[in-house]
Amino acid sequence: MGKRIVVGISGASGVIIGIRTAQALAEGGCEVHVILTDAARRVIDEEMGKGFAFPPEITVHRENDAASALNSTSFLIDAMVLVPCSVKSLAALASGYANNLLIRCADGALRTGKRLVVVPRETPLSLSALENMVSLRRDGAIIMPPCAAYYHQPKTVDDMTDFFVGKILDLLAVENKLYRRWRDE
Numbered sequence: 001m002g003k004r005i006v007v008g009i010s011g012a013s014g015v016i017i018g019i020r021t022a023q024a025l026a027e028g029g030c031e032v033h034v035i036l037t038d039a040a041r042r043v044i045d046e047e048m049g050k051g052f053a054f055p056p057e058i059t060v061h062r063e064n065d066a067a068s069a070l071n072s073t074s075f076l077i078d079a080m081v082l083v084p085c086s087v088k089s090l091a092a093l094a095s096g097y098a099n100n101l102l103i104r105c106a107d108g109a110l111r112t113g114k115r116l117v118v119v120p121r122e123t124p125l126s127l128s129a130l131e132n133m134v135s136l137r138r139d140g141a142i143i144m145p146p147c148a149a150y151y152h153q154p155k156t157v158d159d160m161t162d163f164f165v166g167k168i169l170d171l172l173a174v175e176n177k178l179y180r181r182w183r184d185e
């Protein structure tokens with residue numbers, strides 16, 4: 001089995017980025033655990049349609065599952081990505097307010113020095129959101145806003161999404177060919 005990676009999906013727009021990340025990691029041989037907040041479920045209904053379900057090889061955890069293994073850092077993970085990250089979850093994580101499984105697990109990644117990638121999704125940004133990002137960066141998290149690029153000549157929304165997902169996999173050190181790299185023929 002490859003790396004054990006947690007994909008936290010909060011209730012921000014762009015849940016497809018989290019979903020595609022989980023799928024690409026699973027396709028890359030990783031053991032993938034997804035944590036969904038209640039708000040994320042709501043946004044998935046809006047953005048993916050009500051019938052959406054993860055494939056069986058991806059383990060899905062709910063935010064209020066107090067008995068989940070992911071509550072404890074004794075359940076060893078290699079890395080975590082929080083994508084998309086709402087400003088609420090950003091604030092909770094920056095202040096250590098671990099009131100659900102998503103923040104609890106991300107806080108554990110910070111406490112144990114595991115790779116933690118945070119993909120905040122809001123625009124424009126308040127001063128508090130900016131300060132929360134600075135605080136998390138100081139604490140060792142990588143902050144990766146989903147900023148579009150054009151040099152890979154995206155034609156579709158899927159191309160744009162794959163660019164973000166490829167960047168996330170790069171940060172998790174999982175090999176991928178999801179986007180065309182600069183000068184890489």
Ligand SMILES: Cc1cc2nc3c(=O)[nH]c(=O)nc-3n(C[C@H](O)[C@H](O)[C@H](O)COP(=O)(O)O)c2cc1C
Pocket residue numbers: 009010011012013037038039040042043046085086087088089090121122
């Ligand atoms: C369709 C939809 C889109 C949303 N998009 C965002 C967003 O892009 N960023 C954000 O911070 N909150 C967004 N929200 C609001 C969050 O879902 C809300 O603040 C929620 O409490 C976040 O909780 P969570 O971080 O525990 O998932 C959106 C809500 C809905 C219903």
